[in-house]
Amino acid sequence: MSKTKSSAKIARWALLIEEFDVTVEHRVSTRMRHVDSLSCYPIMAISSEDNILIKIKNTQRNDPELRAIIEVLKEKPYDDYILHKDVLYKYKDGRELLVIPRDMQNEFLHLLKKGDTSLHTYHLDHLGPLDSTNKNYNHILAVVDSFTKFIWLYPTESTTSKKVITKLQLQGQVFGNPSCIITDRGTAFSSAEFENYCTEQGIKHAMITTGLPRANGQVERVNRTIIPILTKLSLNDPMI
Numbered sequence: 051m052s053k054t055k056s057s058a059k060i061a062r063w064a065l066l067i068e069e070f071d072v073t074v075e076h077r078v079s080t081r082m083r084h085v086d087s088l089s090c091y092p093i094m095a096i097s098s099e100d101n102i103l104i105k106i107k108n109t110q111r112n113d114p115e116l117r118a119i120i121e122v123l124k125e126k127p128y129d130d131y132i133l134h135k136d137v138l139y140k141y142k143d144g145r146e147l148l149v150i151p152r153d154m155q156n157e158f159l160h161l162l163k164k165g166d167t168s169l170h171t172y173h174l175d176h177l178g179p180l181d182s183t184n185k186n187y188n189h190i191l192a193v194v195d196s197f198t199k200f201i202w203l204y205p206t207e208s209t210t211s212k213k214v215i216t217k218l219q220l221q222g223q224v225f226g227n228p229s230c231i232i233t234d235r236g237t238a239f240s241s242a243e244f245e246n247y248c249t250e251q252g253i254k255h256a257m258i259t260t261g262l263p264r265a266n267g268q269v270e271r272v273n274r275t276i277i278p279i280l281t282k283l284s285l286n287d288p289m290i
Contacts, residue, residue, distance in 0.1 A: 107137050109151040116151060171196035171230040173269040176209045176238065177276055181284070190276065191217050194269045196232075201272055209236065211243040218247075230254040 110116045120138055122128045130141045131149070139146040173196060178189035187205035191214060194201050204217040218227075231248065233239035235257050248255040 103135075103137060106148065106150065106154065109154055110138050110149065113151045113153070116149060166197065168195055168198045168200075169225050169228055171232065172228045174214070174231055174233045174239070175269040175273060176206075176236065177273045178209070180280070192269050192272050192276070193217075193221060194272055203276070209238045211238045211241040211247075214238050214244065215247050222251075227251050227253055230256060232256050232258065234258055 111120065116138055119128060119131055120133065123131060123133050123138075132139050132141055132146065134146065138149045140149055141147075173192075173194040175192050176189050177192060180188050180190070182188045183205070185205070186207050189206050189209055191204040191206050192201065193204070202221060204220070206213045206217065229252075231253055233255070238244065239255070239257060245255065247253075
């Protein structure tokens with residue numbers, strides 16, 4: 051480079067290519083129209099959700115059982131199944147549930163989307179029962195922010211839905227409501243009271259598969275950390 055001063059961008063390019071033996075050639079703009087065209091060429095936005103629905107639709111028709119249901123629905127109603135835009139759904143508890151073909155069910159265990167911003171998705175779990183304190187606290191509700199991994203710990207007297215909702219309301223007063231909450235299938239989280247709270251607050255509630263705690267691994271790891279800390283603090287001489 052012969053210039054004594056250059057822009058930061060050009061300087062970075064120069065540092066990257068100086069280890070190679072190259073010749074920099076200048077071309078007038080009239081000879082670089084193809085590059086200008088490519089840089090301004092519009093790229094069609096592709097919705098990943100649309101692609102998933104197309105894949106589900108095609109896979110449904112490759113499943114013999116689902117294909118038979120679809121053929122029946124073209125002629126008459128069948129059980130609680132419905133066709134919407136040629137995709138098979140099942141109507142249950144007032145909701146249209148997408149019918150996932152058997153060949154895609156394992157794949158969909160990993161499609162739970164988490165936000166790429168803080169306070170979007172929370173992982174919740176209870177730790178306990180523990181020795182009761184003088185305020186009758188014998189459990190800890192752990193709340194983990196999926197993005198930042200920040201942790202909130204709330205002592206609680208029980209694991210009822212009411213107690214969980216109270217702590218979430220306290221959390222919401224400071225940080226607002228999350229868009230999604232991920233929990234296990236404990237009674238506190240699977241109750242109608244908790245589901246109604248999530249619905250009223252516009253929170254999506256996702257429950258992990260029974261017997262698979264690693265599916266909610268972020269909060270499970272927190273629990274493994276809390277136990278030895280509490281054990282140490284409970285000693286008469288925690289410095290031992």
